[in-house]
Amino acid sequence: MSFEKLGLIKPLLAAINELGYENPTTIQTRAIPLVLAKSDIFATAQTGTGKTAAFGLPILQKLRKTEGEVGRNVRAVILSPTRELSIQIHEDLTHFSKHMKVECAVLVGGKDIISQQRILKQGVDIIIATPGRFLEHVENGLTVNEIEVLVLDEADRMLDMGFTKDIRKIHPLLPKKHQTLLFSATYSDKVRRLSKLVLRSPAFIETSKKNSTVDTINQVAYLVDTDKKAALLAYLIGSRNYPQVLVFTRTKVSANELFLELQKDGLKCGLIHGDIQQPKRLKTLTQFKEMQIKVLVATDIASRGLDIEELPYVINYELPSVPEDYVHRVGRTGRAGRNGEAISLIDIYEKFDIREIEIVIGQKIPQETVEGFEPDPTIRRKDIDETSLKAEHKKPEKKRERQYNKNTSNLVKTRTSKKRKTTKRDQK
Numbered sequence: 001m002s003f004e005k006l007g008l009i010k011p012l013l014a015a016i017n018e019l020g021y022e023n024p025t026t027i028q029t030r031a032i033p034l035v036l037a038k039s040d041i042f043a044t045a046q047t048g049t050g051k052t053a054a055f056g057l058p059i060l061q062k063l064r065k066t067e068g069e070v071g072r073n074v075r076a077v078i079l080s081p082t083r084e085l086s087i088q089i090h091e092d093l094t095h096f097s098k099h100m101k102v103e104c105a106v107l108v109g110g111k112d113i114i115s116q117q118r119i120l121k122q123g124v125d126i127i128i129a130t131p132g133r134f135l136e137h138v139e140n141g142l143t144v145n146e147i148e149v150l151v152l153d154e155a156d157r158m159l160d161m162g163f164t165k166d167i168r169k170i171h172p173l174l175p176k177k178h179q180t181l182l183f184s185a186t187y188s189d190k191v192r193r194l195s196k197l198v199l200r201s202p203a204f205i206e207t208s209k210k211n212s213t214v215d216t217i218n219q220v221a222y223l224v225d226t227d228k229k230a231a232l233l234a235y236l237i238g239s240r241n242y243p244q245v246l247v248f249t250r251t252k253v254s255a256n257e258l259f260l261e262l263q264k265d266g267l268k269c270g271l272i273h274g275d276i277q278q279p280k281r282l283k284t285l286t287q288f289k290e291m292q293i294k295v296l297v298a299t300d301i302a303s304r305g306l307d308i309e310e311l312p313y314v315i316n317y318e319l320p321s322v323p324e325d326y327v328h329r330v331g332r333t334g335r336a337g338r339n340g341e342a343i344s345l346i347d348i349y350e351k352f353d354i355r356e357i358e359i360v361i362g363q364k365i366p367q368e369t370v371e372g373f374e375p376d377p378t379i380r381r382k383d384i385d386e387t388s389l390k391a392e393h394k395k396p397e398k399k400r401e402r403q404y405n406k407n408t409s410n411l412v413k414t415r416t417s418k419k420r421k422t423t424k425r426d427q428k
């Protein structure tokens with residue numbers, strides 16, 4: 001299949017060619033003709049499959065303006081769960097629309113709303129936004145009655161992050177006849193319920209097995225004691241000549257701790273999580289993309305929307321609390337058919353979590369040990385049942401969090417969240 005055969009117009013074909021895309025990916029082959037034919041879509045596609053172009057290219061084609069045509073109101077909205085992903089989508093759309101007349105704007109929280117309104121006043125065709133910020137603009141008078149297309153990108157993640165209410169509010173505000181394209185990495189009950197609400201006779205596109213990880217990723221879990229994890233990580237980075245690694249922790253506290261530890265080891269590393277201010281996060285991301293940083297330590301908030309070309313290694317320093325997040329994390333590697341490796345460092349407690357992950361991805365992850373870092377067999381506690389083991393595992397985390405906050409408030413510049421109610425978003 002070629003991009004020409006999908007019915008794309010010349011300015012888009014030229015842009016794709018300049019980006020070096022030779023052939024469409026599966027999701028692009030299937031989605032582009034459907035979007036052009038105005039069908040609603042329910043697609044299960046992970047990041048890395050080329051889904052941004054799958055919806056971005058046909059939307060740009062539908063909304064392109066002819067010479068002299070002026071339109072001031074928004075005609076498409078792309079909602080995404082994070083600022084980073086929104087910015088990434090905006091960048092992609094800017095590349096795709098290089099040879100045509102379409103105005104795109106990104107509206108995310110953490111940026112000045114007045115200057116965003118000023119941009120909107122100049123006339124914008126496509127908005128890429130996080131749901132909360134988009135609603136704020138609607139409440140401030142943004143005209144939405146000419147919207148033809150709504151995209152819910154990474155819908156499962158938006159629901160997980162508590163955006164259900166916002167999406168339910170936004171949907172009825174749009175014209176009855178608009179087209180909705182829903183993309184989700186997983187096929188959860190929540191997503192199914194949302195799809196029933198927002199989609200009309202959708203075409204279903206399933207590009208990979210239910211919740212399966214991308215085929216080109218080599219997955220392995222190394223068994224190691226909790227207190228040896230940092231040393232094993234440093235050893236792996238040093239001894240295996242990894243050019244760059246994205247390392248995931250479960251909590252902001254562990255991310256902070258690990259970041260400081262790796263810095264002490266002399267590694268050039270960066271840190272991204274929900275408490276790091278947006279400009280700092282973007283700067284770190286750019287430094288990582290430009291190879292000035294070797295190790296990027298991140299919580300799950302960063303597992304979406306990071307589009308880093310040819311990232312070969314992802315290390316789960318801690319497994320995620322939700323098994324589905326494993327799919328999102330390892331989706332950072334093996335992108336668009338390239339090979340990647342996902343390594344999980346698992347301690348005795350996480351041996352149970354990895355089983356849950358294997359059930360979700362429908363694959364067995366081989367468990368190995370690294371010489372010199374074998375777990376101490378005497379701390380295996382076969383007589384404790386799984387539930388109490390897991391409960392025990394969670395306890396020290398809380399304790400550590402309190403201790404850490406006390407000790408290190410000046411070490412890493414974070415936004416104080418004392419006054420805010422703790423929400424699920426804060427854990428990211």
Ligand code: AMP
Pocket residue numbers: 020021022023024025028046047048049050051052053307309335336
């Ligand atoms: P996405 O799933 O949209 O985040 O895309 C993942 C990566 O694949 C991005 O770096 C895209 O630039 C790249 N990509 C998307 N479509 C293609 C294609 N047809 N050929 C080669 N690379 C692509």
